[in-house]
Amino acid sequence: MHRQRFYTLTASCPDRTGIVAKVSSFFAAHNGWILETALHADDAAGRYFMRIEVRADSLPFMLAELRERFRPIAEELEMDWKITDSAVKKRVVLLVSKQEHCLYDLLARWQSKELDIEIPCIISNHDTFRGFVEWHGIPFHHIPVTPDNKAAAYAEVQRLFEEVKGDAMVLARYMQILSPELCAAFPGQILNIHHSFLPSFVGAKPYHQAYERGVKLIGATCHYVTADLDQGPIIDQDVIRIDHSDAVEDMVRYGKDIEKTVLARGLRYHLEDRVLVHGNKTVVFR
Structure with missing residues (x-):
């Protein structure tokens, strides 16, 4: 990461x-200093992917004007695109149930500035971690989820996420299945650790399934959440x-250690805009 x-x-x-x-000619024409470039051509999909970092102080205009000046090129090339600013911290809302290891790990990384983010609130379907979360100075919201109130519960989760202007929602071992409506509202913004x-x-x-099957490898997967259970695009x-x-x-x-590492790594890739989604697959520029 550049300073x-x-x-x-x-x-x-x-x-x-x-x-x-x-x-590259567009940036060169404005004296843009390219710091990092990553490119990938997917022959099967007939699609090209790119990620480019440019020093902000090398350009003669700010972000809003950069976007407007780049727009004609993006339209000509039929791009799905965005430009973000490293000076703007991403706002990450965490959801957790009763298992603490991923929550503890992410809060430790946040507190040490390893994850340079803002955590505007933490949401749980249990009240278990209220004291721990509030000790960190983070608002805690207990939203119980039952078979009878799921629609209302997830409407409240969505309301809170929008109210705090969240950029990403992270299911840090949140052991509930999100509603299709919530998944559809934030495509590519909700991350889960399975x-x-x-x-x-x-x-x-x-x-338990792995034990019964007698596998010789176990693992963990960080993926984007979709309405199809555990079927979203894989990040790490x-x-x-x-x-x-x-x-x-x-x-x-053993799995808890892998879960913590994979979730933190997948979240970092997402926060640094290193993940590009196409269909149900991702290109991850590490």
């Missing part, structure tokens, strides 16, 4: 010749080797 302020362009478009030339190496062992108790994954001597309890203990 100086920079703008990040992320874009995808139909593949063709001259894409890089047009974009405690298996997807697409294996979706749904509840994946370590990792695994650890196990054997016949490991009980379910051992697998749960």
